[in-house]
Amino acid sequence: MKNDQNISVEALRNFPTFSELTRNQLEQIISICKVHTYKKNETIFYDGDNYKGFYILLNGSIKIYKLSYDGKELILHLIKPSESFADVPLFEGGGYPVNAQAIADSVLVFVPQKEFIQLIKNNSTLCLNMLVGFAKKMRLLTQKVEDLSTKGVSNRFTKFLLDEIKKSGTDKLPEPFIRLNISKKNIASYIGTIKDTLSRLLKKLQNEKIIRISGKSIFILDLSKLKELAK
Template identity: 35%
Template sequence: MEKTFNLQNILHNTFLFSNLDSTSIEQIAAESLRVDIVRGELLFSDGMEALAFFVLINGMIKIYKISDEGSEQILHIHQSGDIIAEGAIFDKQKYPANGIALQNCTLVKIPKDAFVSLIMKNPEVALKIMGSYSRRLRMFVSMIEDFTLKDLEQRLVKYIIRNSKKKGAINYCELNVSKKELASLLGTIPETLSRALTGLKNKGYLTESEGVFAICDLEKFQTLL
C-alpha cells in the first residue's frame, strides 16, 4: 500500500538531492509516495517500463541480471539512503535489471513525470543534479578499477573495510547478505570466496562469529589493498 508522507529531510540527505534548495525538495516530496515491500518481493523487473525511481529508507535491495543460461549476476546491493534506478529515468525507457528486497524495505517512490516536469520548469535543478550524479559516476569507475586491477583478496578486503563499523576498539563488518550473494557481487564463486575468507582468518587479519567479521588490526588490514 502506498501513501503520501513528509520526507524532505530524507530526500535532502540523499546524494542526488543534497544540493537542492528547500523549495525544490518540497516540490519533489509533494509528488512522492511511500512503498513498503517484504523480503523476496520484486521492486521492479528487467524490461519493465521505468515510471519511477526510488530512495531506500531502510532495508536492502539487490540489483541483478539473469543470463540466458539462468545464472544470476549481482550488479549492486543498495542499502539505506541509496537512490535506486535513477539512471533508467534519465536515459532509458525500461529498467535494465531486476530489483528485489533482501529484507523488508521502506522506500520513497518518485514518479518520473513529476520529476521531469520539475526539471523542465527549473533548469538549475538539472545542473545541481548533474553535479551530484557525477559523484555516483566516480564510484562506479572505482568499482570497475577494482575488478580490473585488484585480485579477489583485495576486493574482499575493500568490501569489508567499506562496510565496517566501529564498536569500542573493534572494527567489525556484519555480513547482511549470503556468501553466495557476496561472491557474485565480488565477481567470483562461493567456494573461492570461502577460501579467501579462510586465508584472511588463518593469517590473523580477521575473526568470524555468526556472520560478523572482526578486523584484528585495521592498519595492518589496510596494507592488503
C-alpha cells in the first residue's frame, strides 16, 4: 500500500453520499481523509481486523468476500469507482465483517471512523445520506441472497451482465457492451458458481447469438433475449 495525501473536492462530490454537500462541508471531510493506493491482489483488510473506518473507491476494482469453513470464497460485492465499502459497521465498532482485496490497481479514499462521526454529529444532511446508503446496501444484499438461493446460474449471470451494462452507460447503444476488468474466476464466485461453468455458459450464449466476445469486452447482440433469461 502506498499513501498519497491529495484529494479534490470534485472527486469526493462524485460519491453519492457526499453529492449534496457544500464545498465547505466537503473540505472538512477532505481534511480528515487519506488517499491510499493498492496494487492488484493486495489485501485492504481481513475479516475480523479492528475497524478503523470506511473507504471510497476512486479508481480500480475491489472485491468484498467471505471464506467458508472449507476455504471456499464467496464474493459479496464487486466495488466500482465512486462506490463505498466497509461503511455499515461505522456506528457499531468491532471488527470488519468481511475481507477486501484489490482485483486491479486501485486508488481509495480512507475515511477514519472517529473523526467522521464527529463531523456528522453536526451535519444532519450527511447523516441522512449515510442512512439512505445503508438501506440501499441492505436491499442489494437481500436481493443477492434471494438470487443465490432461488435462481439458476444462467439467470444470475445474465442479470449480472444487465447490471454491468447499465453501470457502464452503454445500455442505450445499438450494441450495448461491458469491458471485463476482473477475472472469470472472480465473476464466477460472485454469481455463485465455478469458472468452468461460467465458460460453458459464455460459449452457449455466443452460439445462440445473444452475445459476442472480443478480447475483454462482451457485446450484447440480443438485449431482449438477455432480459428474458434474467427474469
